[in-house]
Amino acid sequence: MGKRTPLYDKHVRLDAKIIDFGGFDMPVQYKGIKQEHHAVRNSAGLFDVSHMGEFILEGPEALELIQYVTINDASTLKPGKAQYTAMCYKDGGIVDDLLVYMLAPETYMLVVNAANIEKDREWIESHNRFDAVLRDRSGHIALLALQGPSSHDILRPVSNLDPGRIPFYSFEIGHVADQQDVIVSATGYTGEQGFELYIDTEKADPGVIWDRLMEAGAEQGLEPAGLGARDTLRLEMGFALYGNDITKDTTPLEGRLGWLTKLDKGEFIGSQALKYQKEKGLEKKLVGFRIDGSRQIPRAGYDIFNVDDIKTGYVTSGTQSVTLGTGIGMGYVDIDEARDNNRIWIQIRKKKVAAVIQSPPFIKK
Numbered sequence: 001m002g003k004r005t006p007l008y009d010k011h012v013r014l015d016a017k018i019i020d021f022g023g024f025d026m027p028v029q030y031k032g033i034k035q036e037h038h039a040v041r042n043s044a045g046l047f048d049v050s051h052m053g054e055f056i057l058e059g060p061e062a063l064e065l066i067q068y069v070t071i072n073d074a075s076t077l078k079p080g081k082a083q084y085t086a087m088c089y090k091d092g093g094i095v096d097d098l099l100v101y102m103l104a105p106e107t108y109m110l111v112v113n114a115a116n117i118e119k120d121r122e123w124i125e126s127h128n129r130f131d132a133v134l135r136d137r138s139g140h141i142a143l144l145a146l147q148g149p150s151s152h153d154i155l156r157p158v159s160n161l162d163p164g165r166i167p168f169y170s171f172e173i174g175h176v177a178d179q180q181d182v183i184v185s186a187t188g189y190t191g192e193q194g195f196e197l198y199i200d201t202e203k204a205d206p207g208v209i210w211d212r213l214m215e216a217g218a219e220q221g222l223e224p225a226g227l228g229a230r231d232t233l234r235l236e237m238g239f240a241l242y243g244n245d246i247t248k249d250t251t252p253l254e255g256r257l258g259w260l261t262k263l264d265k266g267e268f269i270g271s272q273a274l275k276y277q278k279e280k281g282l283e284k285k286l287v288g289f290r291i292d293g294s295r296q297i298p299r300a301g302y303d304i305f306n307v308d309d310i311k312t313g314y315v316t317s318g319t320q321s322v323t324l325g326t327g328i329g330m331g332y333v334d335i336d337e338a339r340d341n342n343r344i345w346i347q348i349r350k351k352k353v354a355a356v357i358q359s360p361p362f363i364k365k
Contacts, residue, residue, distance in 0.1 A: 001025065005050035006142050006206050014224055022114030024051040027226040036229035037322040040190055044148030044217055045225030046210065053117035054141045054198065055110040055124070059132035062106050069127055069269055070100065071252055073262040077102040082169045082187060085260060087123065088270030092251040092277060096120050097242055099187065101171060109183075109198075111143075113242050127269065142206035146213060147194030147225075147233075154217040155195060159184065163195060177212035179204035189230060191237035191365050235319050235328060238288050238360020244300055245286060245316045245330050253277055254332070255286045284313065285338040288360040291327035291346065295320075296353045298329040303347040312337045315346060321362060327355075328362050 002025045011018065016027035027048065029036060039045045057065065066074045072085035079102050087095035096116045101109040112120045117138050124134055146155060152163045161174040161184055171185035176197060183198035199206045214222060231241070238256075240246045246255040253261060253274060263275055291298065298318030306312040318329030329346075337344065340359055345352040 003051070005048055006201055007048045007050065007210055010207060010210060011048065011224075016224070016226060019227070021227055022051055024114060026051055027224070029226040029228045030224045033226070033228035033232060034322050036223050036225040037232050039221060039223035040148045040192055040225060040229060040233055041323060042149070043221035043223075044146060044150040044154055044194070045190075045223050045229065046213055046217070047145040047147065047225050047230060048143075048210070049145050049196075049230075050142040050206070051114035052143050053112040053114060053120065053136070053138040054143075055112065055121065056103075056107070056135045056137050057110060057124075057132055058107040058135075059130070060106060061130035062108055062132040065124070065128055065130040065132045066100060066108060066110075067265065067268060068130075069124055070098075071257075071262065071268060071270070071274075072100075072260045073265040074100055074102075074108075075265070079104050080170055080172065082171060082185060084169075086246070086252055086257060087120070088252065088268075088274070089248060090270055090273065092253075092270045092273035093248040094242070094246045094250060094252060094255065095123055095248070097240065097246060097257075101183070101185070115243065137200075140201050142199040142201055144197045144199070144206065144210060144213070145188055145190075145194065146197065147188045147190040148192050148222075150217065150220040150222070151192070151194040154213060154220055154222055155184070158212045158216050166195070177209045179209055182209070189239055190233040191239075191361060191363070192233075232319050232322050235317055235330070236321055236323055236361065236363050237365075238330065238362065240286070240330075241317060250286070250332070251277060254282055254284055282335050284332045285335055286316070286330055286332055287338050287357045288328070288330050288362065289344060289346075289355040290324075290358045290362060291329075291353055291355045294327065294353050296346075296348045296351070297327050298331075298346050298348065298353075298355070304331055304333055305345040305347065305352060306334075306337050307343060309345075312344070323363050327353075330360070333357075
């Protein structure tokens with residue numbers, strides 16, 4: 001038995017299929033991945049993602065610590081703003097990708113992947129030579145993700161906040177379902193508009209919020225959604241998954257995260273290796289690809305071949321796109337092959353299946 005979120009019993013009552021994910025017993029699907037996927041694209045879905053980790057980092061030099069361990073420039077943040085970033089090892093390999101929230105001057109919240117909570121906490125603390133204190137609040141914060149085009153209309157009547165006034169990658173703190181001090185963040189992992197709700201379980205009941213949101217969204221077609229739909233939704237947008245698409249063996253420059261790698265902000269862990277790699281040039285790169293004219297589904301670990309039948313890379317994530325009805329995926333290929341519209345072949349069991357490289361997102365929002 002793994003760890004359980006505060007909403008575990010609700011998932012069981014909804015007949016969810018439960019799997020182990022990052023050491024947690026999590027719902028992978030309820031009525032079906034396709035139904036939940038379509039609900040998010042067309043109306044809304046409600047996800048329990050309470051397995052994610054949350055650290056509070058505070059002190060006069062909290063920003064300096066964040067700047068040293070992350071690749072983006074957190075000095076651009078203001079209270080009420082969030083930022084996507086990553087942490088690297090000295091060789092440029094990725095420790096984890098994460099979100100940084102500026103709660104107040106000298107106070108930040110870092111949101112990390114569930115399987116990496118302990119590793120990330122130890123990594124940050126081992127480099128904390130600053131006047132800053134890290135508190136791991138992962139076991140006391142529940143996280144719900146309300147995602148989809150109807151999310152504004154569902155959240156508005158049960159909150160004292162106006163969701164329409166929260167810009168992308170911004171947040172406000174207010175009441176939801178009469179529960180206090182909920183961080184309502186305009187972020188998500190689906191490509192749809194939506195919100196992530198951080199709930200301090202010592203102050204508020206996430207079960208009450210779940211129930212009220214489900215009631216408020218009943219007429220709009222709100223569905224509970226599991227990790228299966230979360231994966232198919234994020235893949236259609238080309239969002240990276242740590243452990244698959246980005247790992248300790250890949251750098252942000254190789255993993256299509258160069259846009260958030262601020263090499264001019266000053267020294268940070270991995271900056272020298274990344275500067276050297278940028279000057280030397282990449283040898284491999286993460287690309288998206290689409291299979292046409294075949295029902296075959298690419299899976300992580302499958303080999304990728306070029307036009308000369310030479311192995312050029314490997315698949316890191318793959319699925320049958322629910323929206324497009326065809327196989328899509330991401331993988332690393334040699335830099336000479338990493339260009340849009342280039343033809344490649346995926347080894348799927350005993351057959352090589354033709355695909356074409358396409359920069360994500362695979363669907364336009």
